[in-house]
Amino acid sequence: MTQPQERLVLDKQGIRRALKKMASEVVSENPDLDTLAFVGIRTRGVPLAERLAKNVDESEGSDVPVGMLDITLYRDDVGIAYPNPVIKPTRLPFELTGMTIILVDDVLNTGRTVRAALDALMDFGRPEAIRLAVLVDRGLRELPIRADYVGKTLETTREDDVLVQLEEVEASDRVIVTKIRKPAGEVHDG
Amino acid sequence: MGSVPMTKPFKHRHLLGIELLDRDDIELILDTAVGMSEIGRRRIKKVPALRGMTIVNFFAEPSTRTKLSFEVAEKRLSADSLSLAASSSSLTKGESLLDTVKNIMAMSPDVVILRHRISGAPHHIAEHIDAAVINAGDGTHEHPTQALLDAYTIRERLGRLEGLRILLCGDIAHSRVARSNMLLLRKMGAEVTVFGPYTMIPMGVEEAFDVKLHRGSLEEALSDKDVVMMLRIQKERLGEPLLPSDREYSMHFGLTMKHLAHVRPQTLVMHPGPVNRGVELAPEVADSDRSVILEQVENGVAVRMAILYLLCRPGEAADG
Numbered sequence: 001m002t003q004p005q006e007r008l009v010l011d012k013q014g015i016r017r018a019l020k021k022m023a024s025e026v027v028s029e030n031p032d033l034d035t036l037a038f039v040g041i042r043t044r045g046v047p048l049a050e051r052l053a054k055n056v057d058e059s060e061g062s063d064v065p066v067g068m069l070d071i072t073l074y075r076d077d078v079g080i081a082y083p084n085p086v087i088k089p090t091r092l093p094f095e096l097t098g099m100t101i102i103l104v105d106d107v108l109n110t111g112r113t114v115r116a117a118l119d120a121l122m123d124f125g126r127p128e129a130i131r132l133a134v135l136v137d138r139g140l141r142e143l144p145i146r147a148d149y150v151g152k153t154l155e156t157t158r159e160d161d162v163l164v165q166l167e168e169v170e171a172s173d174r175v176i177v178t179k180i181r182k183p184a185g186e187v188h189d190g
Numbered sequence: 191m192g193s194v195p196m197t198k199p200f201k202h203r204h205l206l207g208i209e210l211l212d213r214d215d216i217e218l219i220l221d222t223a224v225g226m227s228e229i230g231r232r233r234i235k236k237v238p239a240l241r242g243m244t245i246v247n248f249f250a251e252p253s254t255r256t257k258l259s260f261e262v263a264e265k266r267l268s269a270d271s272l273s274l275a276a277s278s279s280s281l282t283k284g285e286s287l288l289d290t291v292k293n294i295m296a297m298s299p300d301v302v303i304l305r306h307r308i309s310g311a312p313h314h315i316a317e318h319i320d321a322a323v324i325n326a327g328d329g330t331h332e333h334p335t336q337a338l339l340d341a342y343t344i345r346e347r348l349g350r351l352e353g354l355r356i357l358l359c360g361d362i363a364h365s366r367v368a369r370s371n372m373l374l375l376r377k378m379g380a381e382v383t384v385f386g387p388y389t390m391i392p393m394g395v396e397e398a399f400d401v402k403l404h405r406g407s408l409e410e411a412l413s414d415k416d417v418v419m420m421l422r423i424q425k426e427r428l429g430e431p432l433l434p435s436d437r438e439y440s441m442h443f444g445l446t447m448k449h450l451a452h453v454r455p456q457t458l459v460m461h462p463g464p465v466n467r468g469v470e471l472a473p474e475v476a477d478s479d480r481s482v483i484l485e486q487v488e489n490g491v492a493v494r495m496a497i498l499y500l501l502c503r504p505g506e507a508a509d510g
Contacts, residue, residue: 070225073237073267073499087225087499123234 009162010152010175015135018151019048022133023055025149026102033062035099035128041117042070042088044106047168048135052104067092069103074116096125102149106164108134111145136175138162200500204316204323207332208373216378220342222496223489229266230491240269243502246299249326250276250287250306255463255487256326256335260303263494269502272297291315300502304328309366322501330364330424335497336462337370339490341378343482344417346489347458352379357404357411359443360421360470361390367462368421372399385411386421386443389432408443412453419460420445420470436469446472450480458482 010018030036040049046068053064070088103117114132121130133149138156156162161178200218229235245264249257257273264271294302301322304312309329316323327333345351356375362368362384375382382401384391385408396403404411412418423439433439445459459480467473476483
């Protein structure tokens with residue numbers, strides 16, 4: 001048994017500040033809040049989308065809608081990166097056509113999740129624009145995709161695991177990098 | 191990205207019957223179907239999950255609901271599907287079932303969905319071909335996708351299966367729907383009572399399926415039930431009539447509005463279809479707000495999507 005090497009990248013305060021900065025960037029680049037919506041990619045993109053929307057609403061007095069997207073059925077790597085994903089419903093409680101959608105995920109890596117999410121969103125309507133917000137950009141892209149709003153950029157290798165833990169899902173708020181592979185059944189994507 | 195919730199894998203190559211599934215398998219199918227049901231409410235009711243998969247629907251016995259439901263499920267998952275009916279196949283020219291299926295295999299399907307009048311036909315085929323086989327009803331044996339969609343409908347309406355009291359009324363002996371439902375509901379911890387003409391109750395049903403047999407009137411049987419599943423008389427499977435007449439059957443075993451006045455307010459009325467209106471179900475009952483018959487049909491698509499998806503997923507995964 002090797003001891004896992006854990007490196008703390010963002011703590012609770014760090015995540016809070018990163019989301020606040022991202023929310024203010026979103027507002028300054030998309031001043032028309034009536035046509036703005038956040039869509040979180042399940043699982044951890046959803047609480048992040050909710051927190052971003054809350055940041056925007058608190059500073060602007062707006063009521064920006066939040067949706068959630070399950071992209072499992074659009075993936076090109078089911079069975080490769082994801083042996084047994086649970087399929088959860090997608091909920092987009094607003095008309096997408098004409099909206100500016102801020103797509104939210106926890107970690108941007110290969111770009112395959114985002115590719116799948118873009119396909120999924122297009123099946124629901126024709127947004128005016130789709131922007132991408134991620135808490136962590138860890139590099140190692142396999143597709144020509146980039147994020148518009150980034151909380152933290154990390155230099156990583158394929159052997160690293162970037163773990164985003166959120167209070168809504170886990171016990172605490174933090175982002176850590178480990179060198180140890182996850183045991184089977186708890187796979188993290190790229 | 192980040193981590194994704196995982197379940198235990200679906201460990202079956204085929205879906206041949208409820209008897210081969212355990213509680214975890216059933217829950218995985220029902221949970222996956224919850225995610226699938228949302229796709230049917232989208233404007234574009236299609237996801238690319240099974241692109242490039244070939245699915246053969248081979249119905250060697252008449253079917254409306256099940257065949258349509260599988261076809262819609264396949265299209266919503268972007269699979270390529272072919273449908274073959276008994277009347278249009280070479281089975282009518284004397285070809286054996288296995289020969290017909292081996293010829294179908296030349297088209298390299300990933301899944302073969304089979305309905306057949308002989309109990310065990312899908313099990314036989316599954317041993318001889320390199321494709322996943324789904325039993326869409328075999329003789330008087332099993333109809334697993336019907337039982338799963340019934341369970342989904344009950345769970346969606348009443349929130350659980352465990353501890354519910356469920357009545358199956360009608361031709362229990364010749365009904366594969368009854369058989370699959372008894373197996374599934376008992377595995378999920380529901381309490382099952384069967385009721386029907388004595389000529390249509392299999393010998394030893396109480397021990398064989400761990401269910402109760404009701405002796406008495408339909409009124410009494412209904413009094414404490416959460417769900418009542420009405421079954422059709424399987425006329426096509428009866429060699430000689432086991433009943434004096436439809437009218438007499440209806441008097442004793444038909445569900446009417448009068449019955450509904452005395453059942454608990456949340457009791458669901460279910461029927462796998464096709465309904466013989468005025469025989470096992472009064473027309474007003476079929477159309478009442480207690481009836482979830484059309485929900486069963488709608489849920490069938492999501493449940494079959496879940497099964498196809500679970501069976502078609504690429505096998506053991508690499509990590510990372």
